[in-house]
Amino acid sequence: MPTTRITRLTESDWEQFAELRLRALTDTFGTADKQYLVEARFTPADWRRRLRDHAQFMVVLAGQPVGMVAAYQESAETAYVYSLWLDPAARGRGLGRRLVAAALDWARRRGVHTVTLRMAAGNAAARRVYESLGFTEVPTGGGAGEVVMRLTLR
Ligand SMILES: CC(C)(COP(=O)(O)OP(=O)(O)OC[C@H]1O[C@@H](n2cnc3c(N)ncnc32)[C@H](O)[C@@H]1OP(=O)(O)O)[C@@H](O)C(=O)NCCC(=O)NCCS
Numbered sequence: 001m002p003t004t005r006i007t008r009l010t011e012s013d014w015e016q017f018a019e020l021r022l023r024a025l026t027d028t029f030g031t032a033d034k035q036y037l038v039e040a041r042f043t044p045a046d047w048r049r050r051l052r053d054h055a056q057f058m059v060v061l062a063g064q065p066v067g068m069v070a071a072y073q074e075s076a077e078t079a080y081v082y083s084l085w086l087d088p089a090a091r092g093r094g095l096g097r098r099l100v101a102a103a104l105d106w107a108r109r110r111g112v113h114t115v116t117l118r119m120a121a122g123n124a125a126a127r128r129v130y131e132s133l134g135f136t137e138v139p140t141g142g143g144a145g146e147v148v149m150r151l152t153l154r
Contacts, residue, residue, distance in 0.1 A: 002062035004095065006102045009056045014047040017056055020065050024085035057102045059086070059095050066090035069099040071106060071115075079107040081117040084126065096129040104133065108153050115151045 009017050025036040042050075050056070054072040058065050067086035073079045081103050086095055107115050117135070119126045122145075135149040 004093075004098070005060045006098055007058055007060065008102075008106070009051055009058055011048045011051045013058075014044055014051055016058070016065060017051060017068075018042065018047045020058060020068050021083075023087070024068060024083065027088065028085060055103065055106050057099055057106075059090070059099055061090050061093075061095070067095055067099060069103050071103040073107070073110055073112060076111065077113040079103075079110070079112040079115050081107075081115055084129070091125070096125070097132060100129060100133055104151070104153065113153055115153060117149050118146055119149060121145050121147050 022036070022040060025033060025039060029036055031037075031040075054070050056068060056070050059067040067090055068083065069081065069085075070083040071079055071081045081100065084096060084099060086099075104115060115135075116138070117130065119130065127147075127149075130149050130151075133151065135151045138148040138150050
């Protein structure tokens with residue numbers, strides 16, 4: 001069984017973060033996507049700022065970075081989780097759940113009570129990950145084709 005490790009990235013990891021984030025955007029939306037085109041032009045300072053402003057967690061499988069999730073604190077009691085992604089070859093091992101659990105631990109330690117996120121309504125694997133951690137859908141919380149999920153931390 002290859003070893004897995006989840007770490008929170010710091011500013012000095014910006015190159016690794018940039019590589020992983022652009023891989024995630026490419027895999028999910030393609031290189032013609034607006035967000036990809038914006039972030040592909042990020043400077044080192046932009047990547048460092050992202051790492052300062054938001055908590056970024058990376059999962060390493062057998063020594064290789066294979067996935068990530070991000071979170072930020074919106075207010076004293078609320079946090080937002082976004083950008084969950086795993087390399088297709090690393091899916092099906094429960095790593096998505098472990099990544100989100102790391103973000104929830106971070107939020108809990110900061111005194112957060114409520115965590116929200118958005119996902120595509122038809123994303124069964126993501127829904128399963130979030131629901132297994134206790135998230136429930138907020139009725140009519142999202143836009144077209146999107147749902148909002150919420151979790152109260154204990
Ligand atoms: C969402 C994602 C991170 C989940 O990866 P993962 O942790 O490897 O997910 P798994 O393949 O282990 O699946 C998680 C659960 O969903 C189930 N599942 C997977 N695909 C499913 C499907 N099409 N229908 C129903 N259930 C499904 C799995 O059986 C598993 O259930 P279990 O925990 O009860 O065993 C990964 O699919 C991914 O990176 N997708 C692309 C990016 C994305 O959609 N991110 C989410 C944005 S909100």
